[in-house]
Amino acid sequence: MDDARSRLRQADQFARNGLLPEAVDAYLAAAFQFADGGFALKAIATLRQVVSIVDRDAPELVDARLQALQRLVVLYSDLGLGEDAAATRKLLRPHAV
16 A cells, blocks of 8 residues: 555656656556555546546547556446446447457
């Protein structure tokens, strides 16, 4: 958990400095650690932050956005949040292979 929090602080610093690819990578790493450590709600908040950054300021980071959305679907489903999982799944459809 401490490592995830450190990554989160690092991601915040990158974002403040306008280093968005680095920030997004660090946010994803933190979110995955939160999820793996049983902190699903913290992971969800962090993943939503990734989606927001990419949508607002860094559309070239579409792969990171897709990673975040895919993990969000899993986390929402694990928590029994079917409506949120379905809504997030819809965001993935244009990118489905």
